[in-house]
Amino acid sequence: DTEVTQTPKHLVMGMTNKKSLKCEQHMGHRAMYWYKQKAKKPPELMFVYSYEKLSINESVPSRFSPECPNSSLLNLHLHALQPEDSALYLCASSQWTGGEPQHFGDGTRLSIL
Amino acid sequence: GQSLEQPSEVTAVEGAIVQINCTYQTSGFYGLSWYQQHDGGAPTFLSYNGLDGLEETGRFSSFLSRSDSYGYLLLQELQMKDSASYFCAPPHSGSARQLTFGSGTQLTVLP
Numbered sequence: 001d002t003e004v005t006q007t008p009k010h011l012v013m014g015m016t017n018k019k020s021l022k023c024e025q026h027m028g029h030r031a032m033y034w035y036k037q038k039a040k041k042p043p044e045l046m047f048v049y050s051y052e053k054l055s056i057n058e059s060v061p062s063r064f065s066p067e068c069p070n071s072s073l074l075n076l077h078l079h080a081l082q083p084e085d086s087a088l089y090l091c092a093s094s095q096w097t098g099g100e101p102q103h104f105g106d107g108t109r110l111s112i113l
Numbered sequence: 114g115q116s117l118e119q120p121s122e123v124t125a126v127e128g129a130i131v132q133i134n135c136t137y138q139t140s141g142f143y144g145l146s147w148y149q150q151h152d153g154g155a156p157t158f159l160s161y162n163g164l165d166g167l168e169e170t171g172r173f174s175s176f177l178s179r180s181d182s183y184g185y186l187l188l189q190e191l192q193m194k195d196s197a198s199y200f201c202a203p204p205h206s207g208s209a210r211q212l213t214f215g216s217g218t219q220l221t222v223l224p
Contacts, residue, residue, distance in 0.1 A: 042200055042214035104155040
């Protein structure tokens with residue numbers, strides 16, 4: 001059983017849709033992460049929240065918008081995505097940034113039509 | 114720049130020992146973790162070296178030499194279930210600009 005819960009597990013959406021990915025952890029971790037992973041590639045970091053303060057990877061397009069409503073929850077809002085955004089989206093948490101290990105959720109497999 | 118290089122593929126037979134290397138160029142480096150990921154699954158933590166030397170966790174051991182910018186993961190008594198991708202990763206600084214995972218090594222264990 002994973003301690004980081006992601007919903008939904010699968011998502012198919014059109015390029016004009018708006019959807020959100022959700023992530024939740026109850027381990028008291030103060031660092032949370034969003035990663036994007038394409039097949040046969042390592043996870044690529046998109047966003048980091050450390051004590052609910054955001055750090056952005058500038059290479060991530062603005063059609064991805066993160067939100068951290070509280071220290072246990074992390075959302076990723078999606079709007080006007082492109083087919084190349086189809087990937088596995090992973091959420092992770094750690095006790096603090098620099099603290100190991102990172103605990104990963106099972107991910108959301110996103111397909112853009 | 115930053116880089117974390119690993120061999121792309123390693124193949125070994127059941128019961129064997131295999132070593133997966135990680136060489137890195139990254140600033141502010143102070144440790145190295147290893148993660149395992151099966152096809153379709155999420156990465157799971159295997160081992161962390163915060164200091165130089167060897168850390169042993171069951172069949173898995175990990176080594177770090179900060180002066181040589183080098184680490185490795187050693188897997189002993191290989192089992193079929195060890196077939197997976199393995200990633201080295203430095204601890205996270207809190208910046209999303211940081212390189213977070215090595216290029217990854219696909220391990221195939223043959224019967």
